[in-house]
Amino acid sequence: MNKRNKQWLVALSTAVALTAAVPAAAYADKAVPDLRAGTTEGSSAVPIKAEETAPVNTAISKEKAISLAKSYVSIPADYKIQNVSLYNRMDINTKRNVWNLSFVKTVNGKHKGSIEVSLDADNGDMIGFNTYIDDPGAKPSYPLKVNREKAQEVALSFLAKMSPRLKDQVRLNADYGADAKPPLNGQVRHSLRYDRMVGEFPFVGNYIDIEVDSEGRVLSYQVNWNADIKFEQVKPGMTMTEAMAKIRETAKPELVYVVPYQMKQPRKPVLSYELQPIVLDAVTGEVQQSAGNSSQISTAPLAEKALGTKPKNGKNLTREQAAQTVKDHFTVPAGAAQEQANYNEYTDEYSGITTAEWNIGWTLKDGDKEIGNVNASVDSRTGIIRSFNSYTWQQQAGQSMKRIAYADARTKAVELVKKQLPWLVQELYLSEPSEVEIKRMNDEQSSEYSFRFVHKVGDARIDYNNVRVSIDAYSGEVRNYYANIAEFDYPEQAPAVISRDKAVDAWLDYYKLELTYVLDSDFVWNGSPISREKYNLMVASGELQPGEGLAEPKTKLVFRLVSKPIDEPVFLDAQTGQWRNQTTGDAASLEKPQASDIEGHWAQRELELMVAYKALDVADGKVRPNQVITRGELIKMLVLSMNSGRSPILYSGAESAKSSFDDVSADSSYFVYVQNALEQNLIDRGDGSFNPEGKVDREEMAELIVRALGYNPLAERNELFNLTFKDADKTEQKGQAAIVIGLGIMSLKDGNFVPDREVTRAEAAAAFFRFLSVSADLKEAPLRND
Incomplete structure (x- = not known):
């Protein structure tokens, strides 16, 4: 029997199984470990032999840690301990000894799940655990057995058992995790955060994170807490209203060009207004700046006008010519x-x-030992050098150990950029480092001076362009050069934009104001504060030893702007004042879509899910559930359902970016969905028209769903099906109707399929709601209509 016939038998057996309705019990959930707090009776984890005990000096031994882990978390008997490690964890500026235990489940040598538990090795407290289950077919069920509100009760109960000393010192962060839409496939996880409270104010640097699934199981628990931090009990010197007024007064929105990467064609820069979060000292009202984030862009460009023209595309450089180009501009040892x-x-x-x-x-060697390398990238058609990197592992003979001055390095970096990008110098500005950063670079332990150049057109910064230079602090040679300049045209005349006040008003709708404690400084090096990221980098590079340079943790009470939970990343169009999606450039809203006309509707939960993913549009606050759905709306709903709620990506350089239907242009809101449906063979091109506003009947919807499942070729064999609906003789797509009825995706009306009955938006939402559940079980569809 050949391969094709074997495949056909598989499809045939599937068809037979689809001739009757599929009971809900057929989709029973797979077993997962119960991770509620409690003991584990009958656990048969591999015992640790005494001689295997690590020679560590901690209050909690390895054996005790394993025993405690099993008392905190229910670990199924088929999870065996695989790894035990002891390490130092930095909780702000305090080192903590931590046991990390990994329990793993394997089936026939395949990793099927793991439970990791972290314990404080000095007092035995559980400070975290995570779970992983290899269940690619996992699917959410709606309505959820445990919603977010119920998950909060589960989380608080668990927290009280695990950290009884902390339960009265925390408060739910209502926004954290609240912006997450319910997943269309995979496991539902409610993410909850409980912030530490100091008196009446939160300290957002300490918190407890808990994840609870829709079955009420705690899937992860992480304690980020430092009891050594001292808090100065102060009272704010202004009210929230006064703080907001001060922020409004001092806010400086910045004009920035952005290019959404999935933007409809033609893809071009869009002028936006940006406003970075502002922080005020709650006592003094002064605007705060964080160390390492206080650089200022120079007020003047590198030159008043261009110093040359941009090289045009020519004949491709040879390898030798490209190498010589690099040597002509940079030093190769x-x-x-x-x-x-x-x-x-x-x-x-x-x-x-x-x-x-x-x-x-290039590689530099001392005998057989490699002591350095040089790498460069050259545009083969223009000769423009895009990047250059030079690094040596040891000081070369005769090289001076005297440092060059910061000012000299700055001059060298500026002159380099002028030489490499002469046609752009009138639009490039040096980002001047702060005094703290200059002091750090001047320190003897710093081996290089780093500089960043900002590209601006008029008053607008270009977000996606980047020029960086670093100069060796001893040799004065260029260590790194990187220039990423995207090719776009910009208007010669600055476009009209909304006022500064309107931009601030819009951004203050995006943010909310909170009063909270924050860390004033994490670490100190040579008397100056440095960021946690810089500290970690210096420790990793060996510049600092772990624990060296720690400062006493200090906090400050501040007013700060934080973003509200929203469903999509957005930017503010500076010309229209409209919020737009950062990914697509389409119009967006800060408010979650809400429909006022579905409360109490028989398909309320299904409609709410489709509205959340914008599979159904809401106009004037209404979703119109009883209105007949159009072909464009149905295709959008189907494609979003198949793509986990994400819009498909179409690339401008591909054939798919060209309109395949006469009546669906590239600027249509349905374009990407119709094109994607065509690519996946969910629809045919036919006579070249799609009719996006056409009404959809039950027979057409059944065919679309069956195509999405991959069973349309099978459905064409009508003789394989036991047709039980009364009006089978009036149904042209008999196999498709039998499949959707058999799977419970669509239902009969008094024993009839009613093929020509038009489908309402509510009926379509309900059908795709069930499609989401069924498609997970049929993820390995045997046939496609290719």
Whole structure:
């Protein structure tokens, strides 16, 4: 029997199974470990032998840690302990000894699940656990058995058992996790955060994170807490209203060009207004700046006008020519051998533009020992150098150990950029480091000076362009150069934009004001505060030893702006004042879509889910559940359902970006969904028209659903099905109707399929609600209509 016939038998057996309604019990949930707090009777984890005990000096031994973990979390008998480790964890500025225990479930050598438990090795408290279950077919059930409100009760109960000393010192962060839409597939996880309270104010640097699934199981628990922090009991010097007025007065929205990467064609820069979160000292009312984030962009560009013209595309450089181009502009150490030269052509998936480049590498050796390397990237058609990196592991003979001055390094970086990008210097501005950062770079332990250049057109910064230079602090040579300049046209005349006050008003709708304690400084180096990220980097590089440079943790009471929970990333269009989606550029809203006409409707939960994912549009606060759905709306709903709620991506350089239907243009709101449906063979091109506003009957919806499941070729064999509905003779797509009825996705009306009955928006929402559940069980569809 050939492969095709075997496949057909598989499909045939599936068809037979679909001839009767599929009971809900057929989709019983797979067993998962019960991770509620409690003991584990009968657990048969592998015992740890005494001689395996690590020679560590902690109050809690390894054996005790394993015993405690099993008392805190129910660990199923088929989970065996695989890994035990002891490490130091930094909780702000306090080192903590932590046992990390990993219990793993394997089936036939395959990893099927794990439970990781972390314990304080000095007092035995559980400070965290995580679970992982390999269940790719997991699907949510709606309505959820445990919703977010009920999950909060489960989380509080668990917290009280695990951390009784902390339960009265926390408060639910109502916004954390609240913006997450319910998943269309996979496991539902309610993410909850409980912030530490100090008197009446929260300290957001300490919190407890808990995840609860829709079955009421605690899936993860993480304690981020430091009892050593001292809080100065102060009272705010202004009210929330006064603080907001001060923020409104001092806010400086910035004009920035952005390009949404899934923007409809033609893809082009959009002028936006940005406003970074503002922080006020709650006592003094002063605007705060964090160390390392206080650089200022120079008020003048590198030059008043261009110093040259941009090289045009020409004949591709040879490998030798590309290497010589690098040597003409940068220092390649004497004796360095060229050992790499790779040519690459790349077509940008969004713009369709093809670029070509040489990536060339040199290696510097001392005898047989490699002591450094040089790498560069050169545009093969223009000769423009895109990047250069030079690094040596040891000081070369004769090289001076005297540091060059910061001012000299700055001059060298500016001159380099002028030489490499002469056609752009009138639009490039140096981002001046702060005094603290300059002091850090001037320190003897710092081996380089780093500089960043900002690209601006008029008063607007270009968000996606980036020029960086670093100069060796001893040799004065260029250590790193990177220039990423996207090719877009910008208006010669600055476009009209909304007023500064309107931009501030819009952003203050995006943010909310909160009064909270924050860390004033984490770490100190040479008398100056440094960020946690910088500290970790210095420890990793060996510049600091763990624990060195720690400052006494200090806190400050502040008013700060934080973003409200919203369903999509947005930016503010500076010309229209409209919020737009950062990904697509489409119109967006800060408010979650709400429909006022579905309360108490028989399909309320199904409609709410579709509205949450914008599979159904809401106009004037109404979703119109009893209105007949259009072909465009149905395709959008189907594609979103198949794609876990995400809009499909179409690339401008691909054929799919061209309109395939005469009546669905590239600027249509249905374009990406119709094109994606065509690519997946859910619809046919036919005579070249799609009719997006056409009404949909039950027979057409059944065919679309069956195609999405991958069973349409099977459905065409009508003789395989035991047709039980009365009006089978009036139904042209008999196999499709039998499948959707058999799977419970659609239902009969008094024993009839009623193929020509038009489908309402509510009926379509209900059908795709059930499609989401069924498709997880049929994820390995045997056939496609290719």
